[in-house]
Amino acid sequence: MSAFRDQDPRIHGIQTKIRVVPDFPREGIMFQDITTLLLDPKAFKDTIDLFVERYKGKNISVVAGIEARGFIFGPPIALAIGAKFVPLRKPKKLPGEVIKEEYVLEYGSDCLEMHVGAVSAGERALVVDDLIATGGTLRAAMNLLERAGAEVVECACVIELPDLKGRERLNGKPLYVLVESH
Amino acid sequence: MSAFRDQDPRIHGIQTKIRVVPDFPREGIMFQDITTLLLDPKAFKDTIDLFVERYKGENISVVAGIEARGFIFGPPIALAIGAKFVPLRKPKKLPGEVIKEEYVLEYGSDCLEMHVGAVSAGERALVVDDLIATGGTLRAAMNLLERAGAEVVECACVIELPDLKLFRSLIDSDSDYLDLAGS
Numbered sequence: 401m402s403a404f405r406d407q408d409p410r411i412h413g414i415q416t417k418i419r420v421v422p423d424f425p426r427e428g429i430m431f432q433d434i435t436t437l438l439l440d441p442k443a444f445k446d447t448i449d450l451f452v453e454r455y456k457g458k459n460i461s462v463v464a465g466i467e468a469r470g471f472i473f474g475p476p477i478a479l480a481i482g483a484k485f486v487p488l489r490k491p492k493k494l495p496g497e498v499i500k501e502e503y504v505l506e507y508g509s510d511c512l513e514m515h516v517g518a519v520s521a522g523e524r525a526l527v528v529d530d531l532i533a534t535g536g537t538l539r540a541a542m543n544l545l546e547r548a549g550a551e552v553v554e555c556a557c558v559i560e561l562p563d564l565k566g567r568e569r570l571n572g573k574p575l576y577v578l579v580e581s582h
Numbered sequence: 583m584s585a586f587r588d589q590d591p592r593i594h595g596i597q598t599k600i601r602v603v604p605d606f607p608r609e610g611i612m613f614q615d616i617t618t619l620l621l622d623p624k625a626f627k628d629t630i631d632l633f634v635e636r637y638k639g640e641n642i643s644v645v646a647g648i649e650a651r652g653f654i655f656g657p658p659i660a661l662a663i664g665a666k667f668v669p670l671r672k673p674k675k676l677p678g679e680v681i682k683e684e685y686v687l688e689y690g691s692d693c694l695e696m697h698v699g700a701v702s703a704g705e706r707a708l709v710v711d712d713l714i715a716t717g718g719t720l721r722a723a724m725n726l727l728e729r730a731g732a733e734v735v736e737c738a739c740v741i742e743l744p745d746l747k748l749f750r751s752l753i754d755s756d757s758d759y760l761d762l763a764g765s
Contacts, residue, residue, distance in 0.1 A: 419678070421677035421678050424678070425674070425677070431677045433677050433678065435676065435697060435700070438657070438666060438667040438669070439667075439668070439700060440666065441664050441666055444657075444660070445661055467650055468650045469653075471650055471654050472653050472669070475620070475626075475654050475655075475657065475658055476661055478626070479623070479630060479658055482623050483623060484622065484623055484626075485620040485621075485654070486621070487617060489650075492607070493650075494617065495607075496601070496603050496606070515617060
């Protein structure tokens, strides 16, 4: 599901604020930079509003955000819908007891961590990040929440790169995005 | 200035939600963990509201947040006061042209980066982070904003470690600051 396809009038303003930076972090990659969106208060607010309108009143008690750009979009959504915010972090950043989920990168692997006790069994959760590419990080995030007994209701991203088919790697869970980039 | 001293009734609820984790990231450090605050929607909202009430209507157009925990508190404040949000990041994370500010750590140094063009000369800015320890990271953040011509109106943090104030005052203002905690 995609607000882009639904043609909400706010989408155009959001899309034009995203800056594409070629050859970052490596040659051949067209990097989708959301920092320019954050420089426009109205476009940033519209972005959050679109998610909040979708998720308010759906009995979602957890918004999990993936470090670090998920920390920018997740908390405003959590605050507006009355949910807790749970940061999912790179290794060794969270103090205290954590559970870990490894995921594969193009070269090697990485790991995402969540605090033990952050979510309870049966809680309804969203996963938020700025962008979905191959879906590897989102899948690891979902796994962490499900291992803690939460139900992942949906994954929410500002941008999707549909050519990388990340949507298919979410174990059947729905994905909602605002814009697509080919 | 400190809301703690002003005894706003919401402060107690916020303070009790912060978890202290001993010996993290190294032995001897009592780590102030704000993630437990984020698990309480009311306490998290109160935290943001206290900042928003202070800064709304003060003609602040920039909220700069320090990676990564400043990314949690900065954007909700920015959205509520109608300001832009500018992420200040560790090296090589921001794409495109950046300016860099180095700062001293207990062992070695680190660097904070900001996008060229993110702020304009004359803009009024806040710097936001979860905690101030020695002030090294905040000082680097302020320097970036001032180098771009912005006016730093105030630094805003959820937590201060006041025992490190004496340590901060011992350091000459022209030299680098130490940051023990990092984020």
